[in-house]
Amino acid sequence: MKKILLLGSGELGKELTISLQRLGCYIIACDKYLNAPAMQVSQEYEVFDMLNSIILKRVIAKHQPDLIVPEIEAIDTESLKDFEKKGMKVIPSSRAVSLTMNRDKIRNRAKEIGIKTARFGYAETLTELIKIFNNFNCKVVIKPVMSSSGKGQSYASTVSEIKKAWTYALAGMRGKKKKVIIEEFINFDYEITLLTILDSKGSIHFCPPIGHIQERGDYQYSWQPAKFDQTIVKQMKTIAKKITKDLNGQGLFGIEFFVKKEEVFFSELSPRPHDTGMVTMFTQNFSEFDLHARAILDFSIPKIELYKRGVSQVILANKNAKGNFVIKGIENAFQDKTIDIRIFGKPKTKPYRRMGVILASSLKKAKAALSKIKVVNI
Ligand SMILES: Nc1ncnc2c1ncn2[C@@H]1O[C@H](COP(=O)(O)OP(=O)(O)OP(=O)(O)O)[C@@H](O)[C@H]1O
């Protein structure tokens, strides 16, 4: 029985835990708050800040896991490198985890290996930021180099907006380093996640492309398959192959692209299941969690089949949400006998927090179900 230390215990970690347990694994779920979704289904749990290297090392030493599986970015990656050197396996590899934790590191690597991205630059002061903005001479996106789920991210088209974006980015950044990435705004037609699996023998497998819509830097709904001209799919696959092979290791990667007419831009990558990939629980013979589990346990990857079209629609808390809550209207939503719902079981709510997801065969059905469900403060 493989012992797995799961670093991050959100909804993605919960589904991964279930997939791994079905293959006989023992899971220790970690997160900084008690009763996080994956802790509700794991054999053991640990509550601590995974950016704290002393505690992280202590927890790893205590459990002596066969695999360390990150589910989030906010982890002290230097500790992971140390344990990897001592022979412990980090998924997909400590290098991949460390490079993707910082937007600048993965962006620089993508550039080095010749992958096309939006034009970008970095700034550590407002003066630098304004200088790059003036050079770009177009609408831009500003993001802290360390953040996720749209935190600290904003758009700017004027110098006064740049000033606001700088302050906003500093407030939303993770870690102490004041550094932002400034990117040319791509007015894309579609935004795509290509779930790519690198198996233990180094072979690559793909899931059919997933389209998604984002608001406030966070996904609202996704659909699969996203249909494209084969030449676009080919471009995405070539990039996906190049970057996953470069990062190395084993597991499933969520690779984000922007598509504008015939052009494909690499945006970013998560070396783990992707939130927009929750749709695969409805559409595929094996979900992204099952596939990640197979890959990290050194098993062969099954033939990936799309059973049907599908949409995943997030159930969010409202903008005034705080603390205790109940979710109402599920029975009403289930009057449509074709939909499915996952409630994540987060113990508390906060503004716009993702509390669950609706899985349906069309966006219309997903929205109809959503209109019946309310996250109510109590
Ligand atoms: N250069 C860009 N041009 C247009 N839109 C962008 C650009 N960069 C980001 N966006 C929009 O903002 C969203 C969030 O940006 P990004 O994926 O870089 O960060 P994130 O989602 O916060 O990171 P993570 O996925 O790690 O949580 C994108 O999905 C996209 O909709």
Ligand SMILES: [Mg+2]
């Ligand atoms: Mg993203």
